[in-house]
Amino acid sequence: MxxxxxxxxGPAGLTAAIYTTRASLKTLVIAGGKxxxxxxxxxxxxxxxxxxxxxxxxDLMANMRxxxxxxxxxxxxxxxxxxxxxxxxxxxxxxxxxxEGKSVIIATGADTKWLDVPGERDKIGRGVSSCAxxxxxxxxxxxxxxxxxxxxxxxxxxxxxxxxxxxxxxHRRDQFRASQIMQDKVKANSKIHVLVNTQITEILGxxxxxxxxxxxxxxxxxxxxxxxxEITKNFHEVLNAHAIGTKEDSIMWEMPIDxxxxxxGHIPNSSVFKEIDVDEKGFIKVQEHTKTNKEGVFVAGDVxxxxxxxxxxxxGFGCSAALETERWLEEQK
Amino acid sequence: xAEVTFTDQxxxxxxxxxKTPVVVDFWAPWCGPCRMVSPIIEELAKEYEGKMVVGKMNxxxxxxxxxxxxxxSIPTVMIFKGGQPVKAIVGAxxxxxxKKVFDEALQ
Numbered sequence: 001m002x003x004x005x006x007x008x009x010g011p012a013g014l015t016a017a018i019y020t021t022r023a024s025l026k027t028l029v030i031a032g033g034k035x036x037x038x039x040x041x042x043x044x045x046x047x048x049x050x051x052x053x054x055x056x057x058x059d060l061m062a063n064m065r066x067x068x069x070x071x072x073x074x075x076x077x078x079x080x081x082x083x084x085x086x087x088x089x090x091x092x093x094x095x096x097x098x099x100e101g102k103s104v105i106i107a108t109g110a111d112t113k114w115l116d117v118p119g120e121r122d123k124i125g126r127g128v129s130s131c132a133x134x135x136x137x138x139x140x141x142x143x144x145x146x147x148x149x150x151x152x153x154x155x156x157x158x159x160x161x162x163x164x165x166x167x168x169x170x171h172r173r174d175q176f177r178a179s180q181i182m183q184d185k186v187k188a189n190s191k192i193h194v195l196v197n198t199q200i201t202e203i204l205g206x207x208x209x210x211x212x213x214x215x216x217x218x219x220x221x222x223x224x225x226x227x228x229x230e231i232t233k234n235f236h237e238v239l240n241a242h243a244i245g246t247k248e249d250s251i252m253w254e255m256p257i258d259x260x261x262x263x264x265g266h267i268p269n270s271s272v273f274k275e276i277d278v279d280e281k282g283f284i285k286v287q288e289h290t291k292t293n294k295e296g297v298f299v300a301g302d303v304x305x306x307x308x309x310x311x312x313x314x315x316g317f318g319c320s321a322a323l324e325t326e327r328w329l330e331e332q333k
Numbered sequence: 334x335a336e337v338t339f340t341d342q343x344x345x346x347x348x349x350x351x352k353t354p355v356v357v358d359f360w361a362p363w364c365g366p367c368r369m370v371s372p373i374i375e376e377l378a379k380e381y382e383g384k385m386v387v388g389k390m391n392x393x394x395x396x397x398x399x400x401x402x403x404x405x406s407i408p409t410v411m412i413f414k415g416g417q418p419v420k421a422i423v424g425a426x427x428x429x430x431x432k433k434v435f436d437e438a439l440q
Contacts (some may be wrong), residue, residue, distance in 0.1 A: 033369075033427025040365035058365035077373075078427050095429050125406040125423030134364045135406045137393070208405065259405075 002028045004325055005092050005101035006073075007080050008269075010037020011311045012301025013107035014064040015318030016325075020105075021071035023326045028101065029073055030080045030094045036061035037109050038266070038302075039311055041131040042152075043159060048311055057133075060311070080108065085275045085294045103296045103329055105321045106273065106284065109314075110266035110302040115147060119203035120260075127209025127259045132156035136163045139259050145170050145212060147200055148263035154182035156261045161191040168192075168239060168257075170214065172199045193239065200260070201252075209260055213244075214253045224251070268303045281306065290321040298325050336378035337388030341395045347386065348398075349416040354438055356387040359399055359409045366425035370408040373428045377435065384439060412438045 004020045006013045009031035020027045039045065042057035051060075069075070078095035089100040112130040114120055120128055129135045132146070136159050144164045146157045149171040160167045169186065174196045176183055186192050197217045204211040218224065223231065224246050231243035231251060241255035268282045277285040277293040284292060284304040292299050300321035301314035339347055339357055348355045358374045360367035371389070378387035392399045392407060402411060402418055410431065412420040420438055422431065 033430060034366060034425040035369055036365070040369065042365070043363070056365075058368055061365075062368070077369075078429065095427070125409070125421075126403070127405055129406055131364075131366065131406075134366060134408075137361070137363075138399075138405045208403065 001089060002026045002074075002099060002101040003329060004028070004103050004105060004322075005030065005090070005099055006105045006107060007083075007092070008032065008037070008107035008109055008301070008303070009035040009065065009075070010039065010061070010107065010109045010301060010314060011064065012109065012303075012314040012318035012321075013037075013105070014061070014068050015315040016105050016107060016300055016322040017068035017073040017318075018064070018071060019319055019322030020325060021068060021073045023322070025326060025329065027068075027073045028099055029068065029075050030092060030099075031065075031075050031077050033077060033079050035065070035075075035077055041133065042155065043133045045311065080272065082272065083275075085273075085297055088296070090296065102332070103298065103325050105318075105325060106270075106276070106292070106297065106299045106303055107301045107314075107318060107321070108269035108272075108303045110268045110309075112262065113265045113267045115200055115260075115262055115264065117200055117202055119205070120262075123203055123205060123209050123260075126207065127205065128203065128262065129259065130262050132159040132261050135259070135261075136160045139164045141165045142258035143256070144168070144259035144261060145200070145257055146261045146263060147171075148265070149173060149176040149178060150263065150265070151178045151182050153263035154178045154186050156263050157186055157192050158182075158189065160261065161189050164191065164259075166191060166193065166239075168255075169194045170198050170200060171196050173197070195239075198253075203260055209257060212255055212257050212260060214241075214255065215247075215250050216253065217250045219249065224249070266302065266309070268306075270303055288324075290317070290324040296328060298328075336375055337386055339388050339390040339395070339398075341397045344390075344395075344398050347388070348413050351386055351413070354385045354419075355413045356381075356385055356435065357398070357411045357413065358387075358389045359392050359404050359407050359411065360389055361391060361393045361407055363393075364407050367408045369425045370410070373431060374410070376428065377431060380432075381435060385435060410434075414438065 003025035039057035081093040202213040228243035298321040300317040
């Protein structure tokens with residue numbers, strides 16, 4: 001029987017584990033088959049305090065795990081399957097085993113949101129990717145797209161620019177939500193081209209990614225009145241894209257491409273918890289900073305936070321949840 | 334036996350000409366998820382000793398097989414039987430998921 005079972009092993013879960021173990025609570029971390037969370041898919045992390053020269057995301061996570069293990073946290077590197085929060089003790093299942101805990105901290109974070117267009121799913125690992133640091137070197141001297149407009153899209157584009165011949169940043173809006181410093185880096189990079197108001201509609205290719213279809217919305221009526229051949233001639237020659245048609249307010253393109261890196265956001269990993277209240281987007285509803293609708297079940301990090309989504313805020317939420325869990329366990333005695 | 338290290342030089346002998354099925358973990362030092370897979374592959378190398386040859390290939394230092402077998406994402410764990418790739422698992426998985434695929438390949 002554990003005092004606390006922590007579901008997830010990103011910054012939120014591991015920080016919580018450091019705090020609960022230091023409070024002498026018997027702690028189990030269900031870390032998942034892929035432990036470490038989103039930072040395992042990054043390179044340099046320059047905004048985590050305490051590392052003036054920056055630190056590699058995977059190194060930061062390995063350090064956090066070591067720190068939690070040092071104080072006695074136990075780890076199961078299997079995926080969480082299901083939980084029963086209806087009575088005490090809570091029961092949590094991972095792989096073929098079940099574990100009993102007096103309290104639970106949900107810190108399952110969020111996963112890549114895919115574009116959800118035809119041709120995408122079957123080409124993951126064949127040119128479609130969500131991890132530029134992992135896959136960028138396979139695109140040496142090739143041409144790739146990064147889809148998205150936030151900091152992670154900027155980072156992916158910058159990482160890819162070190163290897164690829166050309167990086168095309170495709171964003172469906174006309175404004176980026178990325179931080180100014182990241183936008184400036186992207187703008188200063190001569191290999192990166194930006195296409196705004198543009199959505200990828202289909203990914204084409206036999207064995208691997210070969211082409212994409214995109215739609216660009218525009219209010220330029222004179223442009224829309226032209227034939228696709230004329231538009232192709234006037235625009236995007238640098239991208240080797242061909243206009244294949246126009247609609248009332250948009251142009252359809254086709255463009256040869258070797259890779260598509262998706263960084264359009266994340267989906268909270270909350271659907272496995274049947275008894276826990278979530279909002280319309282799937283984020284766990286939080287009460288008093290760390291509590292869920294179930295007594296004794298706490299929550300921390302990106303699975304409930306859609307506002308900040310930073311490693312440091314997730315770690316902070318993990319700390320709060322651990323302290324509240326400790327208080328709650330004390331009250332139960 | 335610990336896991337084997339495959340290189341461009343020994344790939345033909347150790348993988349393609351092997352009598353037993355071979356598992357190749359394509360990885361690189363710069364890849365975060367590869368670090369999750371590495372310790373699992375080391376454990377599986379021991380568990381499957383005698384039944385399969387399990388090893389790693391650093392794609393930074395050895396680029397030929399990775400490009401020949403269209404590896405475009407790492408970690409990729411590929412199983413070879415009789416010199417042919419029969420199964421590729423792309424992206425980091427849990428230990429049980431790898432065991433399941435290994436066992437299927439052995440049947």
